[in-house]
Amino acid sequence: MIGGGILPYSVTAQESEQMTEKQFILSPIGSVHKENERTTLLLNKDVEPALRGLDEFSHVWVLWWFGRNDTQKKRSVLQVHPRRNKENPLTGVFACRAPVRPNLIGLTLCRVLSVTDNVVEIDKIDAFADTPILDLKPYIPSCDSAQASIPDWLSNRK
Numbered sequence: 179m180i181g182g183g184i185l186p187y188s189v190t191a192q193e194s195e196q197m198t199e200k201q202f203i204l205s206p207i208g209s210v211h212k213e214n215e216r217t218t219l220l221l222n223k224d225v226e227p228a229l230r231g232l233d234e235f236s237h238v239w240v241l242w243w244f245g246r247n248d249t250q251k252k253r254s255v256l257q258v259h260p261r262r263n264k265e266n267p268l269t270g271v272f273a274c275r276a277p278v279r280p281n282l283i284g285l286t287l288c289r290v291l292s293v294t295d296n297v298v299e300i301d302k303i304d305a306f307a308d309t310p311i312l313d314l315k316p317y318i319p320s321c322d323s324a325q326a327s328i329p330d331w332l333s334n335r336k
Contacts, residue, residue, distance in 0.1 A: 219311055
């Protein structure tokens with residue numbers, strides 16, 4: 179099986195009109211490793227061919243699993259004060275980067291330092307060591323950057 183083990187959870191999505199539940203199985207393709215000042219993404223050997231050409235990009239989007247937050251209570255949180263700061267307005271989890279949410283998928287833009295065999299060395303990531311990696315996508319400025327507007331609480335960095 180590509181990607182190694184299956185996450186010990188099922189991810190459920192509901193179709194908006196039919197409200198029919200569908201199950202999705204996510205298989206990690208590797209994990210985050212941190213040793214001293216070095217951060218690497220160690221991918222399973224069977225997905226190593228998928229790294230071909232990634233070394234030509236300066237940055238990569240890393241999609242990962244917030245495994246430490248996988249409880250029913252944390253998955254049911256829908257609103258938070260961003261950055262755990264009560265001075266920030268109560269905000270829906272889809273309008274901030276809260277680590278609690280219905281589907282615990284994290285997303286980090288990382289600078290690629292090197293790609294060797296099944297190891298991608300990156301500058302840093304806001305995930306713990308041993309965090310499962312779900313996917314990698316190259317950062318493509320023409321697709322991934324946009325004229326943006328942000329709420330006051332974020333521009334004030336509370």
